[in-house]
Amino acid sequence: MPNLSIRSFANSLALRSALVPIVLAVGLAACSTTKKSSVGAHGGAAISQGASYSSEQIRQAVQQWGNKYEASPDDRNVALNYAAALRLNDQIDQAVAVLRKAMIKHTKDREVAAAYGKALAAKGQFDEALRVIRSAHTDDRPDWRLLSAEGAILDQIGKNAEARRQYGQALKIVPNEPSVLNNFGLSYALTGDLTQAEKVLRQAAAQPGADSRVRQNLALVLGLQGKFQEAERVALNELEPAQAEANIAYLRGMLSQRNTWNDIKAQDKKKKNRS
Structure with a gap:
């Protein structure tokens, strides 16, 4: 049976944009203290959803890609990057609008479909997201990105076994x-199987x-198992030292609360058995 404490915690941190990272810094102002990657529109540089950007870098990316989009709204690469920047800036509704327009223009583009489906999922429109993803997918030409995106959405609605089948097909x-391995590992974390989650995330x-x-997701799963020293070592490679320490302290507190609650439930169970 899944550990509901872990599932509730993981759900509260992740899956807001089709399994964006369960990062240790959630709720701890990570944007200002993560080790930065570069982002921008100079030379058409693509935006990675998996990198860490400062709030200023994200703001600049939104502005720069927005300008490019205004000049070339039918350019699919511009639309994809502008939508990615908007999602990083939590402007989900606008990202959905940009990608909806791109879908109309590029009806058979699977990358656009995957991005649109993820944006819809981030907005909570899971049925529509699945419809978009599945309509772009054909059995004779399977696309691993679409399979992984579908799996991520299925995880969000609690269909974890079905989600893992999609990840398996993608792999x-x-x-x-x-x-794909990242999403696969998080799927196990969401059902409380932290041992398997750690194994898959280590592979990833x-x-x-x-x-x-x-790596941040691996650090989280390690921390959730009480492996704080290793979790901190992994986190230090991705975050500034003060942020990594704060995240580990946050996890320690969360686990302490969970254990206290489990102790209370165990005591209640003993009392009921005696009566």
């Missing part, structure tokens, strides 16, 4: 793809293309 196409973090979100 047949791209074995050891870190973004070991891949050459693994990004910051994978």
Whole structure:
């Protein structure tokens, strides 16, 4: 049976944009203290949803890609990057609007469909998100990005076993793809199977293309198991020292509260058995 404390905690932190990272810094003002990646529109640089950006970098990206979008609204790369910047800035409704327009213009573009589906899921429109993803997917030409995106949405609505089947299909196409393994690992975390979550996230973090979100998610799962020293070592590679320490302290407190609650429930159960 899933550990409901862990599932509730994980759900509160993750899955707001189709399994964006469960990051340790949620609620702890991470934007100002994460180790920064570069972001911008100069030379058409793409925005990565898995990198860590400061609030100022995100603001600049929204402005720069917004200007490009105003000049070339039908350019699919511009639309994708502008929508990504908007999502990073929590402007979900606007990101959905941009991608909806891009879908009309690029009806058979699977990358646009995947981005649109994720944005809809971030807005809580899960049925519509699944419809968009599935309509873009064909059995004779499976697309691993669409399979992974569908799995992420299924995880959000509690269909974890079905989600894992989608991740498994995606990994047949791209074995050891870190973004798919990341979602796969988080799926186990959401049902309280932290041992399996750690195993899969370690595999993801070991891949050459693994990004910051994978390592932060691994740090979280380690912390949820009480492996604080290793969790802090992993987190220190992604966050400033003060932020990493604050995150571990936050996890310690959360686990302490969970254990206290479990002790109370155990005592209540003993009393009932005696009566």
